[in-house]
Amino acid sequence: MPPDEKTPDRDPADREVCLCFHVPLGKLAKFTRLEKPRVCSQLSECFGAGTGCGWCIPFLEKIFEQVREDPETLPTFDISEEEYRVRRREYHKRINAEKMRDHREGEEPK
Numbered sequence: 001m002p003p004d005e006k007t008p009d010r011d012p013a014d015r016e017v018c019l020c021f022h023v024p025l026g027k028l029a030k031f032t033r034l035e036k037p038r039v040c041s042q043l044s045e046c047f048g049a050g051t052g053c054g055w056c057i058p059f060l061e062k063i064f065e066q067v068r069e070d071p072e073t074l075p076t077f078d079i080s081e082e083e084y085r086v087r088r089r090e091y092h093k094r095i096n097a098e099k100m101r102d103h104r105e106g107e108e109p110k
């Protein structure tokens with residue numbers, strides 16, 4: 001059973017966006033509404049969001065834009081929490097594979 005079905009009453013604001021630093025959607029939306037960052041990268045000042053693996057950065061950009069357009073509405077996601085986690089795992093596999101390839105290519109004699 002997907003986690004979304006296990007926790008149907010969970011507050012959407014509690015959904016973790018930055019999984020590296022466990023930063024929830026509600027905190028990011030509140031930070032954006034109150035601190036009024038000029039650029040999305042300033043969301044990193046909200047508990048370090050986006051400064052780990054980088055997976056969540058496109059989602060931080062969406063949150064940043066959505067809150068600036070409509071500060072009173074909690075941003076929404078078009079993928080489930082489970083799918084979000086699955087895609088992040090795939091992202092990590094791809095990044096690690098690229099690092100391994102780069103490392104091997106760096107070791108080859110010229």
Ligand code: FES
Nearest residue numbers: 019020052053054
């Ligand atoms: S999930 Fe946000 S930096 Fe890794």
